[in-house]
Amino acid sequence: MELKEKLVSSFLAFETTVDTASGVHNIRTQAIKDFELYGFPTKKAEAWKYTSLNKVLKNDFSLFPKKEVAIEYKEVKKYFINDLDTYKIVFIDGKYSSHLSSTTHDKFDVCLMSSALTQNRFKAVVDVYYNTIAKQDGLVALNTAYAKEGAYIYLPKNIAADKPIEIVHFSTGAEAAMLLQPRNLIVVEDNSEVTIIERHQSLSENKTFTNSVTEIYAGKNAHLDYYKIQNDISNASLIDNTFTEQHDHSVASVHTFSFGGEITRNNLNFKQKGQGIDSILNGVTILEGKTHVDHNTLVEHTEPNCESHQDYKGIFDDKSVGVFNGKIIVDQIAQKTNAFQSNNNVLLSDKATVNSKPQLEIFADDVKCSHGCTIGQLDESALFYLKTRGIPEKEGRALLMYAFANNVLDSVKIPQLKTRINTLIAEKLGVSIGFDL
Amino acid sequence: MSKYTEDDLKKELETKEYEYGFYTDIESDTFPIGLNEDVIRAISAKKDEPEWLTAWRLDAFKVWSEMEEPEWANVKYEKPDFQAISYYSAPKKSDPNKTLDDVDPELLATFEKLGISLDEQKKLSGVAVDVVVDSVSVATTFKKTLAEKGIIFCSISEAVKDYPDLVKKYMGTVVPKTDNFYAALNSAVFTDGSFCYIPKGVRCPMELSTYFRINQGGTGQFERTLVIADKSSYVSYLEGCTAPSRDENQLHAAVVELIAMDDAEIKYSTVQNWFPGSAEGKGGVFNFVTKRGICEKNAKISWTQVETGSAVTWKYPSCILKGDNSVGEFYSIAVTNNYQQADTGTKMIHLGKNTKSTIISKGISAGKSQNSYRGLVQISPRAEHARNFSQCDSLLMGNECGAHTFPYIEAKNKSAQIEHEATTSKIGEDQIFYCNQRGIDTEKAIALIVNGFSKEVLNKLPMEFAVEAQKLLEISLEGSVG
Numbered sequence: 001m002e003l004k005e006k007l008v009s010s011f012l013a014f015e016t017t018v019d020t021a022s023g024v025h026n027i028r029t030q031a032i033k034d035f036e037l038y039g040f041p042t043k044k045a046e047a048w049k050y051t052s053l054n055k056v057l058k059n060d061f062s063l064f065p066k067k068e069v070a071i072e073y074k075e076v077k078k079y080f081i082n083d084l085d086t087y088k089i090v091f092i093d094g095k096y097s098s099h100l101s102s103t104t105h106d107k108f109d110v111c112l113m114s115s116a117l118t119q120n121r122f123k124a125v126v127d128v129y130y131n132t133i134a135k136q137d138g139l140v141a142l143n144t145a146y147a148k149e150g151a152y153i154y155l156p157k158n159i160a161a162d163k164p165i166e167i168v169h170f171s172t173g174a175e176a177a178m179l180l181q182p183r184n185l186i187v188v189e190d191n192s193e194v195t196i197i198e199r200h201q202s203l204s205e206n207k208t209f210t211n212s213v214t215e216i217y218a219g220k221n222a223h224l225d226y227y228k229i230q231n232d233i234s235n236a237s238l239i240d241n242t243f244t245e246q247h248d249h250s251v252a253s254v255h256t257f258s259f260g261g262e263i264t265r266n267n268l269n270f271k272q273k274g275q276g277i278d279s280i281l282n283g284v285t286i287l288e289g290k291t292h293v294d295h296n297t298l299v300e301h302t303e304p305n306c307e308s309h310q311d312y313k314g315i316f317d318d319k320s321v322g323v324f325n326g327k328i329i330v331d332q333i334a335q336k337t338n339a340f341q342s343n344n345n346v347l348l349s350d351k352a353t354v355n356s357k358p359q360l361e362i363f364a365d366d367v368k369c370s371h372g373c374t375i376g377q378l379d380e381s382a383l384f385y386l387k388t389r390g391i392p393e394k395e396g397r398a399l400l401m402y403a404f405a406n407n408v409l410d411s412v413k414i415p416q417l418k419t420r421i422n423t424l425i426a427e428k429l430g431v432s433i434g435f436d437l
Numbered sequence: 438m439s440k441y442t443e444d445d446l447k448k449e450l451e452t453k454e455y456e457y458g459f460y461t462d463i464e465s466d467t468f469p470i471g472l473n474e475d476v477i478r479a480i481s482a483k484k485d486e487p488e489w490l491t492a493w494r495l496d497a498f499k500v501w502s503e504m505e506e507p508e509w510a511n512v513k514y515e516k517p518d519f520q521a522i523s524y525y526s527a528p529k530k531s532d533p534n535k536t537l538d539d540v541d542p543e544l545l546a547t548f549e550k551l552g553i554s555l556d557e558q559k560k561l562s563g564v565a566v567d568v569v570v571d572s573v574s575v576a577t578t579f580k581k582t583l584a585e586k587g588i589i590f591c592s593i594s595e596a597v598k599d600y601p602d603l604v605k606k607y608m609g610t611v612v613p614k615t616d617n618f619y620a621a622l623n624s625a626v627f628t629d630g631s632f633c634y635i636p637k638g639v640r641c642p643m644e645l646s647t648y649f650r651i652n653q654g655g656t657g658q659f660e661r662t663l664v665i666a667d668k669s670s671y672v673s674y675l676e677g678c679t680a681p682s683r684d685e686n687q688l689h690a691a692v693v694e695l696i697a698m699d700d701a702e703i704k705y706s707t708v709q710n711w712f713p714g715s716a717e718g719k720g721g722v723f724n725f726v727t728k729r730g731i732c733e734k735n736a737k738i739s740w741t742q743v744e745t746g747s748a749v750t751w752k753y754p755s756c757i758l759k760g761d762n763s764v765g766e767f768y769s770i771a772v773t774n775n776y777q778q779a780d781t782g783t784k785m786i787h788l789g790k791n792t793k794s795t796i797i798s799k800g801i802s803a804g805k806s807q808n809s810y811r812g813l814v815q816i817s818p819r820a821e822h823a824r825n826f827s828q829c830d831s832l833l834m835g836n837e838c839g840a841h842t843f844p845y846i847e848a849k850n851k852s853a854q855i856e857h858e859a860t861t862s863k864i865g866e867d868q869i870f871y872c873n874q875r876g877i878d879t880e881k882a883i884a885l886i887v888n889g890f891s892k893e894v895l896n897k898l899p900m901e902f903a904v905e906a907q908k909l910l911e912i913s914l915e916g917s918v919g
Contacts, residue, residue, distance in 0.1 A: 046509070332836060332837065335836070345848070347848060347850070347851035347853065348851060349851055350818060350849075350850055350851050351818075352849075352851065353847070353848065353849045354846070354847070354848045355845075355846065355847045355848075356844075356845075356846040356847075356857075357843070357844065357845050357846070358842075358844060358857070358859075359841070359842055359843050359844070360831075360840070360841060360842040360859060360861060361839065361841045361842075362831070362833065362839060362840045362841065362861050363836075363838075363839040364833075364836055365833035365834065365835060365836045365838070365863040366836070366863055367833075367861060367862075367863075368860075368861070368862065369860070369861040370858065370859060370860040370861070371842070371857075371858070371859050372856075372857065372858040372859075373844070373846055373855070373856075373857040373858075374854075374855060374856050374857070375816075375846065375848045375853055375854065375855040376853075376854045376855070377851060377852065377854070
């Protein structure tokens with residue numbers, strides 16, 4: 001049976017595990033109909049021209065994990081940012097792990113989507129925001145139909161979260177192939193501030209396919225920093241759909257660090273619904289082996305005097321494939337928009353591929369919009385210079401790559417996280433650089 | 438340059454027609470509307486074509502009837518009814534001018550402003566002109582001068598008769614007859630076009646030029662151009678297009694194939710000012726063109742285009758850089774005003790080693806128009822040290838128009854170096870103020886600024902065309918500032 005049919009027919013079974021009396025029931029029922037209509041995207045769709053899911057979809061995924069697996073903290077300690085005090089929401093095979101997590105309801109809510117969807121005290125927020133920001137396509141509809149668990153973060157007005165929030169998804173490989181569909185809702189009300197770090201990690205060689213949807217609402221003057229670390233094993237695929245709605249003078253940034261995974265697709269959508277908004281989309285992608293990472297961004301400027309900045313850097317080795325598909329839409333009334341988009345790539349191997357499609361759709365005349373895209377190599381003369389200074393070739397190359405990605409790395413505001421990312425990159429490049437970058 | 442009027446053209450046509458007697462036996466003819474195999478056979482018979490070509494056309498028609506009209510372009514229009522078009526129309530011998538009388542005075546004024554004169558061009562600038570009026574080539578000038586050098590420059594129908602080997606060998610090799618919807622349609626029904634062959638080592642001493650016009654209402658223009666530059670030769674080819682004012686939309690689906698053999702160079706320049714439709718967006722020409730060139734070793738193809746006309750433009754002149762060290766260039770200005778829509782750009786396919794390509798695209802949108810750049814740069818795994826530079830700039834005038842950029846960049850070789858940049862801006866108020874201050878009125882100031890914006894491309898045009906193109910820019914933007 002094909003995965004699509006399996007998912008559609010399993011929906012009834014899924015319904016028995018959730019509360020069908022809640023308002024979410026209608027949303028789910030509609031969503032499964034939408035999914036039946038749209039199905040999975042194919043390469044024929046313009047937005048999926050360079051990424052095929054066929055290889056992933058042919059696996060026989062189990063939809064409901066049969067057993068619960070407990071993990072000891074010491075086994076997974078390395079996947080957390082240890083020297084940083086954070087709130088933690090941890091999921092094992094899609095199920096909440098209370099002993100690894102540390103949540104709060106004090107001043108603001110950092111808890112579970114399952115509670116938010118079922119408990120009355122969250123109803124006011126869920127009714128207003130849940131499933132209103134996400135755009136419905138096949139994958140989002142599928143997630144919505146099966147949405148049950150994920151992170152729920154709510155900051156009321158005038159609150160700055162006292163420490164960052166880590167969202168970590170582990171898959172244990174208890175099943176041969178597992179489909180996970182986390183659903184997150186993050187609401188940051190006016191004048192509030194929060195930082196979130198998200199990570200997906202497989203702990204075994206078994207296949208994992210994650211179809212995640214995150215909805216983010218940023219109220220007036222809200223501040224949001226979202227870091228995504230994608231350094232999974234080569235059997236794990238991830239589709240990350242993130243939708244952000246921003247209001248007057250809010251600043252939202254999403255930083256994506258992609259270092260692994262079989263197929264990773266980031267659908268990043270920003271909708272600006274106010275003035276003086278700044279949206280920042282950054283990414284560093286360093287790939288080797290047969291990994292495939294696709295960044296698909298959309299920024300919609302619908303009101304005057306807003307800005308957006310996109311900066312994506314990619315380094316591709318072996319048979320890896322990098323895709324950048326960025327789009328900026330400036331509506332007719334969105335005068336004085338400043339929108340910038342930049343995509344720089346380095347190819348290290350003849351088998352590696354880069355496909356880039358930076359697009360602008362502009363309907364207003366008094367705007368400054370630009371995009372730039374380059375594909376090239378490391379500067380041989382710079383490398384030679386480093387060699388003459390006694391720095392070995394491998395380290396020299398690594399240094400140049402650090403320099404290449406530096407703009408984006410610099411935008412990481414938490415020092416501990418920055419060190420962690422630097423370490424990850426050093427591991428990736430197989431060097432140990434004995435000084436702090 | 439003296440003013441050129443329709444009368445001049447009339448006179449010219451009358452005399453030329455008899456001089457060459459190109460179709461003295463043809464009665465008149467606009468075919469009844471509609472398209473089927475019989476119509477294609479009739480076109481083929483009318484043109485006295487060899488059997489292989491009739492079969493070739495029928496093949497293309499067969500494929501075309503199974504194809505669907507493409508919808509991916511960023512343009513909206515009412516699809517033409519292909520059964521409501523007459524696929525062949527030749528000026529009547531007895532009364533060739535009947536349809537010229539109802540020419541819009543606005544268009545005459547445009548002609549006057551441009552100072553276009555086929556005769557003038559010929560005399561003053563040594564341009565050989567192959568005039569295509571309603572699909573049939575009626576006059577070819579300077580044939581003799583060219584023949585001395587061994588250059589063949591004639592209509593494609595003549596070429597089919599006189600040089601069937603060349604035509605058979607090369608036609609459809611760059612743009613296969615089944616390439617896309619409009620190319621297939623063209624392959625099935627093309628009525629005329631130009632053919633050009635430059636022999637080995639010959640540098641064509643003059644700019645070759647074709648002038649297209651659409652006169653008859655309700656006829657489609659399906660011309661086909663084939664330019665072959667043999668080893669180490671050089672040719673510069675100009676193509677200009679105009680269409681009188683017509684209410685209903687007219688369809689123009691052309692195919693241009695360029696073949697540049699080892700060390701050859703082809704420079705292909707287009708100035709297109711087909712009728713863009715009225716200020717209310719009524720009428721206008723649909724311009725769906727497939728242009729492609731192939732470069733062998735060390736060859737170079739350079740496309741330069743100034744697109745100011747047509748209600749809808751859908752055009753991507755491309756280069757296949759097959760040979761090592763070959764070079765492809767694309768310089769484009771696309772101006773849209775009122776309700777015009779343009780979706781244009783290029784494709785650079787790098788196959789050979791050390792291939793280079795340059796793309797400079799300038800889009801100017803005014804009024805309620807939509808202007809899109811769509812381009813592809815593809816580096817194949819074999820293309821070592823390929824180099825591309827692309828720049829697309831858009832200028833927006835007024836807040837009801839749109840400018841869009843859809844670049845596709847695909848690199849599969851690590852030694853590739855690709856740069857792409859795009860900007861969007863408007864004419865600064867300070868710039869206009871500065872001009873005003875120096876006694877230049879706003880309209881003139883805008884023309885000045887637009888000219889400056891387009892300079893990089895205008896510079897690439899042959900001199901005679903550059904002057905015309907500059908004026909065209911001015912005319913197309915007239916009234917776009919209030």
